[in-house]
Amino acid sequence: AKYLVFQIINNLWLHPLSKYPGPLLWRAFRFPFLLSMVRGNLPHQIKSFHEKYGDIIRVAPDELSFIVPEAWRDIYSKGREFVRPDQFKDQPPGKTAANLIACSEPEHARLRKILAPGFSEKYAMEQEPFIQSYNDQSSAVDVVEWINYLAFDVIGDLTWGSSFGCLDGLTYHPWVQTVGQFKAAIVVGALKFYPLVYSFLMASTPPSALQAVMDMWKLTEQNVRERVAGGASRPDLVGTMMASESMTQEEMEVNSMLIVAAGSESVTTVLTGVINHLLRSPDKLNTLVEKLRTTFPSSEQDITGSALKSLPYLDGVLNEGMRLCPTIPDGMRRNIPAGGATIAGQFVPGGMVVSVPPFATYRASRNFSHPTEFAPERWLSDEASSSKFKDDSKIAFNPFSLGAHNCPGQNLAWLELRIILARLLWRYDLSIPPGVDLPRWEEQGIWWFWDKQPTMVRFRKFR
Numbered sequence: 001a002k003y004l005v006f007q008i009i010n011n012l013w014l015h016p017l018s019k020y021p022g023p024l025l026w027r028a029f030r031f032p033f034l035l036s037m038v039r040g041n042l043p044h045q046i047k048s049f050h051e052k053y054g055d056i057i058r059v060a061p062d063e064l065s066f067i068v069p070e071a072w073r074d075i076y077s078k079g080r081e082f083v084r085p086d087q088f089k090d091q092p093p094g095k096t097a098a099n100l101i102a103c104s105e106p107e108h109a110r111l112r113k114i115l116a117p118g119f120s121e122k123y124a125m126e127q128e129p130f131i132q133s134y135n136d137q138s139s140a141v142d143v144v145e146w147i148n149y150l151a152f153d154v155i156g157d158l159t160w161g162s163s164f165g166c167l168d169g170l171t172y173h174p175w176v177q178t179v180g181q182f183k184a185a186i187v188v189g190a191l192k193f194y195p196l197v198y199s200f201l202m203a204s205t206p207p208s209a210l211q212a213v214m215d216m217w218k219l220t221e222q223n224v225r226e227r228v229a230g231g232a233s234r235p236d237l238v239g240t241m242m243a244s245e246s247m248t249q250e251e252m253e254v255n256s257m258l259i260v261a262a263g264s265e266s267v268t269t270v271l272t273g274v275i276n277h278l279l280r281s282p283d284k285l286n287t288l289v290e291k292l293r294t295t296f297p298s299s300e301q302d303i304t305g306s307a308l309k310s311l312p313y314l315d316g317v318l319n320e321g322m323r324l325c326p327t328i329p330d331g332m333r334r335n336i337p338a339g340g341a342t343i344a345g346q347f348v349p350g351g352m353v354v355s356v357p358p359f360a361t362y363r364a365s366r367n368f369s370h371p372t373e374f375a376p377e378r379w380l381s382d383e384a385s386s387s388k389f390k391d392d393s394k395i396a397f398n399p400f401s402l403g404a405h406n407c408p409g410q411n412l413a414w415l416e417l418r419i420i421l422a423r424l425l426w427r428y429d430l431s432i433p434p435g436v437d438l439p440r441w442e443e444q445g446i447w448w449f450w451d452k453q454p455t456m457v458r459f460r461k462f463r
């Protein structure tokens, strides 16, 4: 009890971060933060704390959250000194090979270098035919499900050269379902703050509880092995890994798995978020549909990645989707290196945890005018569209993060997002079925990713 009292006194009054505002219990203990995280509520609460306490707040005894645009640069693009805290690194069960999220900085640099050619813009162009081919199929009711199938089929093909066949069977593949179990994963993550409880729980978990994850592993192994045995000459990411001749089989597997998970969830979030917002603003939907159907008057085959690059309104819609529905809504936490660092003008001592929370930052009126409005025009450069949004702070918006750990899949992401949305809207008239209430995006729970609720949409073939 004495220790507890000392800790509370220390955290509230003597701690180097004690001058920063924040809710009392959160400043005194780590526990409220973890409870909120496990309940799928953390980014929402951090957003409301920023609204109440200001731009720089304390959300745990040793942790600050910044919605100041300059904090992006100061935290994420200062070389490799700011590392992800151990509690937020995840090593899949039974695997020890280096993966991009859980490895050391030198290993990370090595893996990113090997993968770089496979994520280049040129390579993405070579992969375009594979993306296009999945868009030829369609049938939809719940767009969350349908786009998730599509995104998984595409990323399987682009990673190890064979799709999951979700669209063919119109059902989730076991792999896809397992990746969806983020809720359990986040409880495990929270427990890492209490090492004793964590090791007890891990030791007493029956192997059957891990069965689904193990099945997924077997399938990943099999896909990667088949791809390796099949030999070179296909523009996919395992091909890129093979070409380097310096990755072990297990490294190829763990990183393929990470790429498939990162590349499917993100695309699904942005596209369902965009469709949800477009359906709520029919005038924006009409503007985009008009632009698509007049730019491509005759054939769907003309809708290529390179042609779509010259449609700024489409990119405006997608950027606005990533602003309001960021795929990683919670802050990507980093440790301040020994010796401390200055973040947005504030000196923060070494060992503290810092981040920029995208959900709170992108909806803060200090950064964006009319922050909750879905306004693709804010991203256009012409005078008439942008004057209402002239005070927007574009540098506050970094959907793919910055620096050494940013998203390597950006070229592929843009290609997929543009092609899927453009072809869908070119071919179908979308509307809300009578009696259906679309989910309110910002009210959905967040367990690392948005807990996307079914989004029923009516598709009528335009031609």
Ligand code: HEM
Binding pocket: 100, 101, 112, 258, 259, 262, 263, 264, 266, 267, 270, 322, 327, 328, 332, 399, 400, 401, 404, 405, 406, 407, 408, 409, 410, 412, 413, 417
């Ligand atoms: C809308 C689409 C996407 C968005 C908004 C997005 C965003 C991000 C962000 C913010 C990160 C940094 C995560 C962190 O620091 O914790 C990241 C990492 C990553 N993304 Fe993406 N991503 C998208 C699509 C993709 C695609 C299509 C792929 C693969 C083909 C991909 C592969 C990865 C990988 C492998 C990482 C880990 C990189 C590392 O730690 O070095 N992403 N992404």
